Amino acid sequence: MSRMIRVGAAQMGPVQKAESRQAVVRRMLDLLEQAKSHKCDLVVYPELTLTTFFPRWFMTDQAEVDQWFERDMPNEATRPLFEKAAEHGIAFSFGYAERTPDGHHFNTSILVDRGGRVVGKYRKVHLPGHDEFDESRAFQHLEKRYFEAGDLGFPVWRMLGGIFGMCICNDRRWPETYRVMGLQGVEMIVLGYNTPSVNSQRSEEGPEKRHFHNRLSVQAGAYQNSTWVVAVAKGGSEDGHPMIAGSIIVNPEGEIVAEAATEGDELIVHDCDLDATKFGKETIFDFKRHRRVEHYGRITDQTGVTSPPDV
Numbered sequence: 428m429s430r431m432i433r434v435g436a437a438q439m440g441p442v443q444k445a446e447s448r449q450a451v452v453r454r455m456l457d458l459l460e461q462a463k464s465h466k467c468d469l470v471v472y473p474e475l476t477l478t479t480f481f482p483r484w485f486m487t488d489q490a491e492v493d494q495w496f497e498r499d500m501p502n503e504a505t506r507p508l509f510e511k512a513a514e515h516g517i518a519f520s521f522g523y524a525e526r527t528p529d530g531h532h533f534n535t536s537i538l539v540d541r542g543g544r545v546v547g548k549y550r551k552v553h554l555p556g557h558d559e560f561d562e563s564r565a566f567q568h569l570e571k572r573y574f575e576a577g578d579l580g581f582p583v584w585r586m587l588g589g590i591f592g593m594c595i596c597n598d599r600r601w602p603e604t605y606r607v608m609g610l611q612g613v614e615m616i617v618l619g620y621n622t623p624s625v626n627s628q629r630s631e632e633g634p635e636k637r638h639f640h641n642r643l644s645v646q647a648g649a650y651q652n653s654t655w656v657v658a659v660a661k662g663g664s665e666d667g668h669p670m671i672a673g674s675i676i677v678n679p680e681g682e683i684v685a686e687a688a689t690e691g692d693e694l695i696v697h698d699c700d701l702d703a704t705k706f707g708k709e710t711i712f713d714f715k716r717h718r719r720v721e722h723y724g725r726i727t728d729q730t731g732v733t734s735p736p737d738v
């Protein structure tokens with residue numbers, strides 16, 4: 428028995444500050460047509476697909492900040508994508524900056540079914556970076572300034588005959604992200620990322636280490652929860668700020684089965700059997716049989732570290 432899903436990881440190259448939503452959507456539509464020609468069932472786009480990674484810019488005027496946010500989804504700029512995907516019968520996911528009707532700001536991703544209906548929404552929980560200008564950094568990473576922490580938790584949804592979840596970028600570095608979805612039976616996690624090629628606080632941490640940590644985090648999360656993980660980059664240089672690409676599809680055993688070769692718009696395709704998640708869930712990661720929750724209290728009882736007393 429197999430439940431095969433043909434997945435297209437739709438990596439995006441850089442989106443410059445001056446690039447319009449319409450121009451980006453045209454690029455997304457090109458990738459969607461490639462996915463159609465490969466008979467994909469699902470297409471996954473990156474974090475903040477519609478705009479440049481604007482949290483690198485220090486802004487004080489809320490009107491200037493809000494220009495990077497979407498108030499409705501779908502909206503005039505993105506409706507062509509929803510319509511074309513529904514015409515092709517292809518489900519998809521992408522990230523964008525969400526401004527809610529009551530004025531909240533989130534780093535958001537959505538899951539859209541084959542009929543063009545939004546069936547799931549996730550709001551980024553683990554916001555990296557800082558909220559004030561930090562002159563000690565080589566560049567800014569102001570996600571804590573422009574976004575609120577996600578308020579939806581880590582939900583999963585039944586779609587395409589399986590159980591799907593989402594997370595966003597820095598979430599992939601936190602094991603709690605995967606485990607909360609793993610405890611809901613997730614079989615495929617889709618995520619996007621915008622990862623600067625260099626650590627703004629440690630210049631010797633460059634692209635090679637960043638790629639290593641990307642693979643390490645995603646492979647571990649997949650293996651330890653026996654789930655597929657599709658991690659899709661927006662990469663390349665945005666207004667002189669390089670970001671790693673390296674989109675990957677990882678199987679439930681933690682193996683990379685597909686990887687992008689470029690730093691541009693690139694579709695990588697893989698046939699993912701959702702039934703391949705079963706063996707791990709029924710043996711080594713049979714949570715019900717093996718977990719000992721009586722010893723895990725610290726994970727939810729405390730936020731920071733409580734070290735032992737000095738001897």
Ligand code: ING
Nearest residue numbers: 555596597598600620621622623
């Ligand atoms: N970007 C980066 C990411 O998690 C980061 C931020 C990079 C945090 C490296 C820690 C280490 O890939 C986003 N957008 O979260």
